[in-house]
Structures are given as structure tokens and as C-alpha cells.
Amino acid sequence: MESVTPMDDAEAIARSLEGDLSAYEVLVARYSALAHRTAVLFGARDEAEDVVQEAFVKAFRHLASFRRESEFRPWLLRIVANETHNLTRARGRRAELTVRLSATAEVKAPDDPEGAAVATDRRARLLEAVRALPERERRAVLCRYFLQLSEAETAQVLGWPVGTVKSRTYRGLARLREEAGHELG
Structure with missing residues (x-):
């Protein structure tokens, strides 16, 4: 055979x-x-x-x-x-x-209901924060972290120089961190 x-x-x-x-x-x-x-x-x-x-x-x-x-x-x-x-x-x-949960990486929910509710709430807040990013920063973050593309692949997909991918990803992540800090503070 x-x-x-x-x-x-x-x-x-x-x-x-x-x-x-x-x-x-x-x-x-x-x-x-x-x-x-x-x-x-x-x-x-x-x-x-x-x-x-x-x-x-x-x-x-x-x-x-x-x-x-x-x-x-x-x-x-x-x-x-x-x-x-x-x-x-x-x-x-x-x-x-x-963004649907199925479009992101599979995340195993905690065994306890309270933990599952907290995890679901955190994912929802993260997705809302990503949706609120300016379009160019959102696209960079989506390619790098949701689609798991390299910087070079992201640059090719978006038609940007690699330096632009780096700066827009950095700014997008900084905005997400800032948003997370506001919610915690």
C-alpha cells in the first residue's frame, strides 16, 4: 500500500x-x-x-x-x-x-461556578476593551495576540512596516493595561 x-x-x-x-x-x-x-x-x-x-x-x-x-x-x-x-x-x-468566544483560544473554565463567572466577566471586559481600541491598534493587537501572527506576518497582513506593527501593538497594549488599571483602581 x-x-x-x-x-x-x-x-x-x-x-x-x-x-x-x-x-x-x-x-x-x-x-x-x-x-x-x-x-x-x-x-x-x-x-x-x-x-x-x-x-x-x-x-x-x-x-x-x-x-x-x-x-x-x-x-x-x-x-x-x-x-x-x-x-x-x-x-x-x-x-x-x-469577537466570539469561539474565535479566541479555548479557555478551560474553573471548576467552581464563582470562578467561572469571574473568568467569563474578565474575558468580556477584555474583549470590550479591545473593541474600544482605535482601529489600527485593534488590528495590530488582533493579529499578534488573537491570530498569533509574528510581527513580520502581521506587517504583511496589514501592509505596514514592521516598526509600525511594533508601535501600534505597544500602544494598544498600553491602552489595555491602562484600562485594566482603571477598573482595578
Whole structure:
């Protein structure tokens, strides 16, 4: 029996460019959940599925322009971020962040009900504080800590220099710390 070797991104991209649609399906399967989470975090809400579908279609159409020495994940997430921005701009109002607990890392609730209530309240206050950040700081914090992207990947996704990612992340975290300090004091 022949063993099946998992296809890495570079091979899937090369085969996709040769017309192998099943190779592109590997990329879609590998990155769909992350792309969906990105769209939701950036404000797509109920339309996240449409944004993700459009992003994958655009990525396929522009795959020939993908720089092979780059990583596929941040390139794709930049397309998702742009599609989400286009959607929210088309709505005609400021993008509003809708973060669902399922979009964040799984957090095990404490065994005691009081502890669970406190943990839930803390998460809700943190998410409200993140929603209240200025858009650019919010996007930097979301990419770095909710999507767990590196500074370089965040820069690529958002189309910013790495220094800008660092400063906006720093300012966003400082505002969150300040907010936490106000609630404790």
C-alpha cells in the first residue's frame, strides 16, 4: 500500500499553478478556519463566510503573482483583511468588532461556578476593551495576540512596516493595561 505524504504549501501552490485543483483544495482546507476567524475578528460578522470564499477565489486568481519565497498564510490573510475592509467600507459605517468566544483560544473554565463567572466577566471586559481600541491598534493587537501572527506576518497582513506593527501593538497594549488599571483602581 502506498503511503500518502502530506503536501506542503509550496508544493500545493506549484501544483495549483499547473491546474491541479485538488492541490488548491489542500490550501483551502488548511487555512479556511484561520481565514474565517480573521474575517470575524476584523469585522465581517455574519458575512465572514462570504468574505473567506471571495478571498480564496481572489487568491487563486492571483496565485501566479505570489512570491514563492514568501509564506502563503500571511499573504492569504492580507487578502482576507482587505476583503473584510472592503465589506465594512461598503456597509457605509465604521467596522465594528464582533469577537466570539469561539474565535479566541479555548479557555478551560474553573471548576467552581464563582470562578467561572469571574473568568467569563474578565474575558468580556477584555474583549470590550479591545473593541474600544482605535482601529489600527485593534488590528495590530488582533493579529499578534488573537491570530498569533509574528510581527513580520502581521506587517504583511496589514501592509505596514514592521516598526509600525511594533508601535501600534505597544500602544494598544498600553491602552489595555491602562484600562485594566482603571477598573482595578
